[in-house]
Amino acid sequence: MSSDDPAPIHFKDADYDGQLGRTLSMAVVHAADLGEAMAAARRVHHPDRDAWFTSWAHAAETAEQAATDAAKAGDPVSARDAWLRASEYRRQSWYFLRSDLDDPRVQEGHRRHVDDFVAATALMDHPAEPVRIPYEDTTLRGYVFTPDASGTPRPTIVMLCGYDSTAEYSWADVPAALARGYNVLVFEGPGQGGVLIEQRRYFRPDWENVLTPVLDWLLARPEVDASRVVLFGRSFAGYLAPRAAAFEHRIAALVCDPAQPEMADRLPEGAIAKVAAPIVRQQMRMNARRREFFAARMATHGLTEIEDYFAELHRFSMLSLAGGITCPTLIVEAEHDFAGGSGRRLADAVSAPVELLHLTAEQGADGHCAGLGQQLWAGKVYSWLAQTL
Template identity: 35%
Template sequence: MKTGKTHIITIILLITIIITVSAGCTDNVKQSPVSPADNTTESSILVFADQEFAFQLMRTVGSSYSGEADVGECLATASRIKEGDFESWYSEWKKTAETFKAAGDESLAAGHKHTAMEAYFRAATYYRTAEFFLHGNSTDPRIIETWEKSRETFRDALALDAVPHEIIDIPYGNTTLPGYFYMADNSGTIRPLLIIQTGFDGYQEELHPYAMEGIKRGYNVLTFEGPGQGEVIRVQNIPFRADWENVITPVVDYAVSRPDVDEDRIALWGISLGGYLAPRGAAYEHRISALIADAGTYDVGENLMQNLQKDGGADLNMTKEDLREWLQTDPAEFNDAIRSAMAENTGTRWMNENGMFVFNVSSPALFWAEWMDFSLVGTAEKIRCPTLVCAGSSDHFDPDGAQARELYDHLTCEKEFVIFSDDYGAGSHCQLGAFAQSFGTKFDWLDDTMGTGE
């Protein structure tokens, strides 16, 4: 790449891309069943004017659907947080988490196990929320401390729950990946398996509500964390990798080794960045019999290039490889521009801080160089199983569902595309905060595809 263009490229990236790029067959396109297809209204801002704070609050409030948060507790906590202040966010959610962890301990000591379980589930959610914005300093000891409290409290709740489960270790190279295996019952009956994974910023404990919906419908459910996620980045220091098939295959190997898994009926559901990771895995792992990309993501690098060329920041002869090579030089002008944007915008700050954390790199440019490898170009066509691609009409990580649509358009398998509208609050990223609509639509598709229908 010609060095004389770098300043222009930096400015265009800054203005048109960094804030907008996420994480996040038969031809059958559907709208979510409650609203018209042309709805693109933004979700209502909740408490905060800051978009990222409002969305993360909605994410936490949404856990109320499964009893793993409570609306009043969330709103009261949010009312004490200083807008856009990461330290205030951490301290107030941590206080709330500790309050309900102590309440759970008190209930358990008094013999009220069910009340204790409920308090522990809520406390685990609040610890997880507290940790969310801490990643600007990867050596901050509160990252591990708060993550550990969230997981420990979650497991305290699980120990009191009647749902059969196992805490599992999945062989992966010379180490293991952490997971949970939830069973519909204790009979050992062979059942269809639903594998659920998170994305760019989640813990697998956040997937517990999804797992509970699965077992209600007769599935056994496996959740796990891979490179760049949860324990694997925080404790094992293993960063994200784009070739996620090398993660999914060991997970499926573990699954089919179990006597209670129907190896002919294994579904994979990827949430947020999982909407890239799961399709990438399914493209090469053909033991997957159904796939949900939630929300679908096709190609980060291509999206960058299209925006550059559209806005005049790159000539038509510049390739993704040119841009990647430039970013790999760790250009100071790019980093300076991005850090300036981070100082002005909470979402930009969080995305880049978290990106550097989960990729284990030291600058925004090196994060974006790694991020560009996340592409399904030439790969989406390899997916053989029926696939549901989801998008939200007001998803701020994928405006207009462009990435989801591109993934859908490149699939050659049996496929379906669902756009969730915001008429009743389901238009946001991964339908967080609208679980009733989300679960109803996605599990109905899965039941029909897997032949369960429970």
């Protein structure tokens, strides 16, 4: 770990420790148990992708059995929470295997990740509807959550997935919204979740062409207040959300965490750029972790060569379009977020009112997308929304 990383939780390796932190943060929404998750981490004595899969798959199987037992005992609350934990542990199990989408562990792990979450939704004490949204010649899978079944038009948050997340993982942000009276739509687009793993549709830079048909579908629902639709973009969606909002003006407010308007910003330039791809290729040959890091990202774009991946990142560019964002915008910058640092650039380019929110290690909200500080994040973001909408 370096000084740019959050304080370690358990592993010296920042990648493995960061993923452990993601699962620990899910305890806030009953999708992880701290003791259970730490036990899974301790079973991974020397972090590698196979040991990681074995330990988290075991944790998922244990939670699945707990859910089945609770249901038989007539305890739907315990069953629901166990299904949520099982779903998250399944997602975590194949995280470091995503370079090969045909790996049976990815295929089976993803299927059970979804199935476990769907089982949990059937036991929730508020409406939770699995949906299929028309998109080009296929459909995009997602969920609509509402605080109650009254059908009352409410402000609605559209939550985009990131580079490696799924619609099911987006549950992390749902309960905070429901508690404040918002509806929520979470969905997977090209390059994400089942759209990637099952349909092999890859990321596209023009995300407005994904969001617009989604909004067409969403705004036809009676429980949605069309004048109060909020777009959340966290992690890689810190590019996708502002890109779409630059064209889609039915958005009443935009939240980016962190802003990533130019995905090629971290690529080397000048003379170094000419040798960057060969160096990375050699690193991938010699280091399994570097190989997985880059290959998993290339897989979401349908690419296998590092030169093509670097060229593709240049297409994910929206700073010159940011003047088209006309809705109030909140940009979150958390200390030690490896993807952060571009908030001010986007804020200066947006034509609408913008607030830049800084979260810190001192507050307990540092790391990628505020790390373990998810309740702090929600408090700040929803207070801004309450004043904005």
